[in-house]
Amino acid sequence: MRLLLRLYPIAWRARYGDEFAALLEARPMTPRIVLDVMTGALDARFLALRAFGRGQRMINKLRASQIAVFCAYICFVVAGMGFQKMTEYDDFVAARRHTLVGVTFDAVVVGAVISLLAVLAGGAPLALAALRYAWDHRRRDIALLLATPVIALAVLLGYGAFLLRIVNGGQAQFVTPTTGPTSREKILFVVLLAGFGLAAVASTWAVSSAIRRAEIKPSLFRFARVPALVAALVMLAVSAATLLWGLGLRAADPGLVAGNDGVLASNTTLSWLGIVAVMLGASVVALVAAARGLRLRDGDTSSETTYPALA
């Protein structure tokens, strides 16, 4: 039966695949039905595609643009966490007394909050709709995908607590080490970083997949277009602020920039440039995706029928 379904175009399966499979399962498969389904597949491929294709393709494009913005935002957040980690040292905090460094740092913080709110405004209704769909239709696969970020966070926190105890010799509070880290501690820390990266990728993929699999009203995707654009524009502004922050720091305290106070004790300048590059790249991707979503006319996506992206 799966082979028969595969004869139909992807867009057709996205719209009718689930209910069509349920219908095929309800009846014994006879040679006449097989022939009828094969003829129907040919019809769908060559003739009927235009009958339903345009509206569904537009909704799929809109959904893809929102997911692209979300993925870009997660990349941006990871880079932002690197920036936050780098700038928490006392020397960087002290450097904020210089006007350009202080103003741009504040702009980064404010921008981070605004972009988070924008992503939540557009994304939370989509995630809630997917959760509701999973609950109503007993779709464990979607529920599990949506639970992935929570599970990943719990695992990371558990590992972090374990690591803290290993490094601090059983004390919950962080103790400034008097000696350098041992080889075992270095390995455990690298595992933590790798786990963080893996958790970020897995969580992003899982949430995106859940949104693709659930039947979500197109009006929610249409609503999310504006918050997505706001988030993308603010991300671009934050990237520019981060670039200016580094330039300001170079002018104010060249010695600090030349040191090795970057991410994972790397060169500060290289860390800063790397963070700016990732932020800018993510911002451009988000901006292009958000603009594509906005370019889709309401008439193309005006159907209120709710379909999954792929069967």
Next chain:
Amino acid sequence: MHSGLGDLGRFSDPSLLILSSLAGGAKHGYAMIEDIHALSGVRLGPGTLYGALARLEERGLIAPLATEDRRRPYRLTAAGAVALREQLTMIESLARTGLQRLAAI
């Protein structure tokens, strides 16, 4: 957007059967096949049924409802009711004329 059943080609007959079935209430695919079989003696294949459903939906003559355990019911729209009435009236007129001519033989 197209309207009516005139340009549905080989799907015009299944479409008429589907609209007639949905005139009796919303149904999913399997229920439609059984109802149409009871109405007309014709048992539509799944491929034919969904070829017609896609066209009827695109024309706004039927509308999908929320899925129930993977099965999605469809309902007749107001435009669908108008198209069905037009088509049945035409068939009724054709049948009347044909019967009158047969009676004259």
